[in-house]
Amino acid sequence: MSQPAERGQRRIRIQVDGIVQGVGFRPTVYQLARSLDLVGWVRNDSEGVEIEVAGPSDRVQAFVSRLPQEAPPLAKIVRLEVKERPWEPGDGFHIQASERTGSRTTLISPDVSICEDCRRELLDPSDRRFRYPFINCTNCGPRYTIIRDVPYDRDNTTMDCFPMCAACRAEYEDPRNRRFHAQPNACWQCGPLVWLEDAQGHRLAEKDEAVRQAIRWLAEGKIVAVKGLGGFHLAVLATDEAAVARLRRRKIREEKPFAVMFASREAVQGVCQVHPEEEALLLSRERPIVLLAKRRAVRPGHSEIAPSVAPRNRFLGAFLPYTPLHALLFHDAPYEALVMTSGNQSDEPIVTDNAAARDRLRNIADVFLLHNRDIHIRCDDSVVRSVRGKPRPLRRARGYVPVPVVLRESGPVVLGVGGELKNTVCLTRGRYAFVSQHVGDLENLETLRAFEHTIDHLQKILEVHPRLIVHDLHPDYLSTQWAEGQTQPARLAVQHHHAHIASVVAENGWDGPVLGVALDGTGYGPDGTIWGGEFLLVDGARYERLGRFSHLPLPGGERAIKEPWRMALAALWCLEGEEAEKVHGEILSRWPEKERRVVFQMLRSGFNSPLSSSCGRLFDAVSALAGIRDRITYEGQAAIELEQALEPDAGAYEARITRDEGLWVLDVFPLLEEVARDVRRGTRPGIVSARFHNGLVRAIVHLVERLRQETGLSAVALSGGVFQNIYLSRRLEEDLIDQGFQVLIHEQVPPNDACISLGQAHVGREHLKR
8 A cells, every 4th residue: 555655755657668678778777776775676568668766856856867868878768758656665676577568569679799898708718708609798699680579588589498507697687797687698508509510411510619610611711601690601711712703603693792791990991991980880789781992902911802702893891790709700810801691592581590501501611600599580781881971771681670760650550561672571560660671582482481481570579460561563573472462451552663752751750742763773663664763742642753764675674684785775776776786886796796686676676675764774774885784693783883983074964854745754865875975986984984973963953953843842852772872872962952952861771672661661551541
């Protein structure tokens, strides 16, 4: 029974929501309350953390004021609600067991890189966890990849099969210890262990000797499959050209760049140019892969990275060790750079369990460095680059997921299932949009299973079921077919580029209509053409197409995407028709006459040559015309290499702005004519690239200015895979800002098709509001 409040005494109940479980929040609360001599308790619940404190009013108020400022580094408070309670005296301050309630609104922490305290202990011979590959504390270690359910307690993780020894249990139960309630807490005596196997499954070494032998294998140029945090890596010496080439052959990955893990910041700086904002990304607790410009000459004391790591690319994907096992693989090793690429066969999802690794990677890896801590959720490495001093994600996964995008307002639960390439899914709850980690390209059964598992897991840990499933208009996407196969709930199809722009609107919390510029490779158009260079007016669940790029035919359909020389022929055919051979014979002579004639016949008849307004295909045509890339081995290669070839030049090719059937058209044919003219004159590919980029930016700005005059709108949202091009993005954003536009861009999710699920979910919620 409550007692009458004593003068000056106060008792309150506090609910804290956000990322507050598994990050040392309760020990912080405990220590703060004890320092103020308050009584009460703290516990995890399914909504976050619940606290009750009582004592002198001034001290209780000090507690409320100091709590957000003194929260642990990995915590993120999104709501702190205080309610007065009847006065009751208490005895001490306690940490109570977690409580399950009916709803689950707590946010789960992403996986976090090893902290400096744990790194120090890892390499301290006097520490009981010396060289233990799974050292962690409340400030670091696995989170999302090991969670089966919430609350985030050990029995809801893949660590539940490792009972803690007495020493670990004492740390776990001591609120003054850095490992208090660190759910993955373990040591050599009670936790997961590593071992080394050959490709035939014979165990070669265990525990620390396994790591030491793996280092020797790597130093000899062998390929080692390393089980990591969210899946396997394939590791090989990054300075050994023969070893990297062998990995490419075995993995069937011809030219797509590999990421390189470096031993230290200094090792990265020896090979790459690192600006302060890029260094901050490299050293951040998320530890993403950061795209950095290569140095023209490697600094003394550092070795050249093998040319085939990132062929024909001026950038290198660099990152630093983020697990204790990574740190050990570099400690006292005779190398400072390893290729660390996703452990999978080409076009399949990253492998996560030992049995699958033995089966699917045995023809790639020479040896396997395995462990027995299960990975519940696969999670690739994240990839970012810096544009205008700010991070721009290209792949959002480990370190960032499942931190939600905070939406402008609360709304119903909606599931967006994404597109086909770079698939993600998005589930909304309240004001949060939970965009999943990178799933991959939905082109096979294995990736489809990963897609389904991701949806199931998100629904389970968020304990929500969608009122609406939103999918792409394209009927052949596996995500569309999956959505159409669901009997419940209702479904909604959303046009691809509408979803692109809606994702920027959602991410920026924008309220009201916006002009959208969506530039990518392919999107299903309701008019029967392939879209990809689009100027839209987007207002919630409604969109209107205001303009487009001029149409280019795709001779051979999908084949034209993989063979950009076909797009070059299409461009020349559109310019000259039957005279193309006569006018551009010198350019056309690069490609076999027999194949040319087949393509020209397609263009002449229109057979298997769908029309496309795609900006991505325009890049392909220019890349092939300039002699940079005729055939691609990975998505976007021609456009990427066109940007990589760029040399500084102030010139700009001209495009026209015209009207066609009520739409504004960015007519690219004058621009293509100037490209062809410069190529015939022998202009260097890098100059052609610069003038093309400059001319394209100028034309886009001119068309957006026309749209502002027509609509009165000055807010412009930019989205689509073309905005992965750093030169075009920077120039276009700066020029639009100079013209007085408010420019909305992606900073939390990638501009490529990984953002589609967020846009779908946003459109779905707007649709349900109507």
